[in-house]
Amino acid sequence: NAGVTQTPKFRVLKTGQSMTLLCAQDMNHEYMYWYRQDPGMGLRLIHYSVGEGTTAKGEVPDGYNVSRLKKQNFLLGLESAAPSQTSVYFCASSPDRGAYEQYFGPGTRLTVT
Amino acid sequence: KNQVEQSPQSLIILEGKNCTLQCNYTVSPFSNLRWYKQDTGRGPVSLTIMTFSENTKSNGRYTATLDADTKQSSLHITASQLSDSASYICVVSRNTGGFKTIFGAGTRLFVKA
Numbered sequence: 128n129a130g131v132t133q134t135p136k137f138r139v140l141k142t143g144q145s146m147t148l149l150c151a152q153d154m155n156h157e158y159m160y161w162y163r164q165d166p167g168m169g170l171r172l173i174h175y176s177v178g179e180g181t182t183a184k185g186e187v188p189d190g191y192n193v194s195r196l197k198k199q200n201f202l203l204g205l206e207s208a209a210p211s212q213t214s215v216y217f218c219a220s221s222p223d224r225g226a227y228e229q230y231f232g233p234g235t236r237l238t239v240t
Numbered sequence: 241k242n243q244v245e246q247s248p249q250s251l252i253i254l255e256g257k258n259c260t261l262q263c264n265y266t267v268s269p270f271s272n273l274r275w276y277k278q279d280t281g282r283g284p285v286s287l288t289i290m291t292f293s294e295n296t297k298s299n300g301r302y303t304a305t306l307d308a309d310t311k312q313s314s315l316h317i318t319a320s321q322l323s324d325s326a327s328y329i330c331v332v333s334r335n336t337g338g339f340k341t342i343f344g345a346g347t348r349l350f351v352k353a
Contacts, residue, residue, distance in 0.1 A: 146313055162343075169343030170329070231284050
């Protein structure tokens, strides 16, 4: 039982390049989330999904797209990377939205130059 | 405005000492409050969760308290260990029809030998 895994762990992009971050969970959770974490700030929700085939915008969705084609996977895409997207990205999952704990992946450190 | 503020920003204590971290929130309507521990380079891991009716919750050497009237929570760490060195994040969820979870910026704790 690996929990929540993320690939890659590190990535450096040039401005304008695109990439996809992959999140996978093996806990059969319905809900999945993408956050970004910047120094001195709390985690901010980018997009989330309440089930296979569904996605919704979070607090800071601009410049990102997501897809949830399979229940266990949640992909985060950057179509045209900008330096402002330099951050650490965390994926999380939970059984439901309410009081349930969110289980986080190890994070992806992205640098855009 | 829904906000979660933590204090202090950082804290240095000697191994074996106790410490208390603070969390003040203005999130409404309140659903639950969680404390997470985040080791360097890792994703956050849940320590405790409290709903409106709970005013204390323990997890080993970690004890969280909640005063829903004053909208304050604290995390008390007893007999600190070097492994307690981490960021501690307070997270408050709103009780709304949509998804809304607000993360504090965290308190960085350093435990020295």
